Amino acid sequence: MVYAVVAFLVLIWAGSWKLFKKAGRPGWEALIPGYSTYIMLKLSGRPAWWLFWLFIPVFNVIVGIGIYMDFVKSYGKFTIRQQAAAILLPFIFLPKWGFEKKTQYLGQSANIGFKEAHREKLVKSSTREWTEAILFAMLAATLIRTFFIEAYVIPSGSMESSLLIGDYLFVSKVNYGPRTPITPVSFPFAHHTMPLINTKAYWDGIKLPYFRLPGLSTVKKGDVVVFNYPMDADSPFYRPVDKRENYIKRCQATPGDTLTIINAQVYINGKKALNPVDGQPAYIVHTNGQLLDSLILRELHIDVRQQFGDNDYEMLMTRQSAKAMSAYANVKSVTEYYQNISGFEESIFPHDKHFRWTLDNLGPIIIPKKGWTITLNDLTIPMYKRAIEVYENNKVTISGKDLIINGKKAATYTFKQDYYWMMGDNRHNSEDSRFWGFVPEDHIVGKALFIWMSTDEIADFLHQTRWRRIFKWIR
Structure with missing residues (x-):
């Protein structure tokens, strides 16, 4: 892999060297980072102050692509095919254009029209205009999804009642710093699988090293985080890091923390952690034999998990709902439930007989930290x-x-990188770090910000939209 990257860079430098010489510039200028970009601006007729944007994270990627596209336009590479070739396969086409005789430098005015003598060649058909507009929109949307913000929908109940099935979120890539693509060759807007045909939506023949641009902050305890599911590295998928399934959980512990769970209560470094305000613990509800009306259960957002005998039920609900349920006449008691330590459970991380841990009682676990x-x-x-x-x-x-x-x-x-411990707010209905362990830093996608739409598919048509949840910030 290292040799391939070096070969690619040498080919790009060789092509750039020849193109600079065709413009009357010394070829060595193409090899100096930063300065070569300044020369590209001069050759394409763009103002030098554009260099300022290259110092601003995220914007530097977009502006850098624009500078590069203007540069190749100065050599007459205007068509969609040529522009795509320059961006996707520079190690092939820069040397090709640099060494072939027919490609010549056309001057600064080339990026706005070849001068008057070439104007007729640039007359665009309506089909081409629409094609370029669509391609530009796709490129802009891809850059926004990659470096700024991305939409995400809650597919399961592991975060209820903090986040409900059918909540549509915006996830910020800026908060923790955008992760640059690791698998750059992929189909736009498809994550890992193509719709309908169910084939891979990416090509893993090229994999780039992990790199993250500077962000506004680091992952904090209590943050609701979207990350790539670590177990997708295994059979049957063997997916690259950035193509693993997206998961959403709450960060419970950060690098270097010692985590312990005692009777379903999380402790970090010996101190009791704050419980999610809308999290759903498990309760044993003892009734007089008559269960609550289904409409009431739905209104209180209660999930009935199982029944014990005629009078007892295991239910998942918020603490507020548990208090409300206690007020009903047919409910005798509502008691929070957790699993006691009862022996080795193979499904619980780290899946080893030395650790007699359960879902609600495990640890202490030290979360790995870079350099530890x-x-x-x-x-x-x-x-x-x-x-x-x-x-x-x-x-x-x-x-x-x-x-x-x-x-x-x-x-x-x-350790070479930081790790995190992630758990769902719906503690008895969440597949999280208690089952598969740590989340590596290179798997972090972004921070969940707010709900922009929420729908309830079970409800009737007039009540499917949960209006009270729209534009709700995630806490």
């Missing part, structure tokens, strides 16, 4: 092996009690 060095032993290897092997791209084998990393016996390991 651990001693590898019977307790740390089950906890951190997946992060070392899968998320940090090491070849790992176990020989007896020893961990072999990249062919060498290792007694310690130093």
Whole structure:
């Protein structure tokens, strides 16, 4: 992979060198970062103050593409095919244009029309105008989704009642810094699978290194975060990081924190964590044998999970709904429910018999932090092996009690990136870090900001829109 990247860069530099020389500039100017961009502006007739935009995160990507497109226009590359070739395959077409005789520098006025002698060649048909408008709109939308903000819909009940199935969110890429594409060759607006035909919507023949532009902040405890599902790295998908399924959970612990869950209460570094205001704990509801009316359950947003005997039910609901339910005559008691420690549960992370943990009682777990060095032993290897092997791209084998990393016996390991612990607000109906462990920093997509639309498909047509949730900020 490293050799391929070097080869691509050499081809791009060689092509740029020749194109600069065709414009009467020294070829070495193409090799100097920043200065080469200034020369491109001069050659295409654009003002030098455009360089200012290159110092502003996110905007620098958009302006940089614009400068590059104007540069190739100065050599007569105006067609949609030529522009796309310059952007998508510069390591092929820059050398081609640089070394072929027919491609010549046309001057600063080329980017606005080839001068009068070439004006007829630039007359656009209505079909071309529409095509270019659509392509520009697609490019703009892709840049906005990649670097600014993206729409997301809640597909499951793991975050209820904080977020409901049918809530449409805007997710900010700016808060934590936009992640540049890792798999750049993909179909626009499709995540990992093409609609209808169900084939891959990307080509993983080219993978770029992980890089994140500067953001407004880092991930904080309590943030509602969209991230790529780490387990999609495994069979049957083996998806690249940025093409793994999008998940949304609340961050409970950040790098370096020690997390413990005792009787469904999260503790961070020994202190009780704040519970989500609209989170749904589990309750055992004891009745006189008569269950509440379904309309009341729906109004209180209560999920009946299972029934014990004739009078007892396990229900998921907010603390406010639990208080309201207690007031009904046919309800004898409402008691918060959690799973006691009862032995080894294989489904609970880290899936090892040394840890007798359950959904509501686990830990302590130290969340890995970049630069943190651990001693590898019977307790740390089950906890951190997946992060070392899968998320940090090491070849790992176990020989007896020893961990072999990249062919060498290792007694310690130093983490290369930060990790997070994510959990759903609907604690007894959420597949989260309690089942599959840590979320690597390179999997973070963005921060959920607000709900812009909310629909309830179960309700009748007149009541499908949840008007009270529209433009509600996520807390």
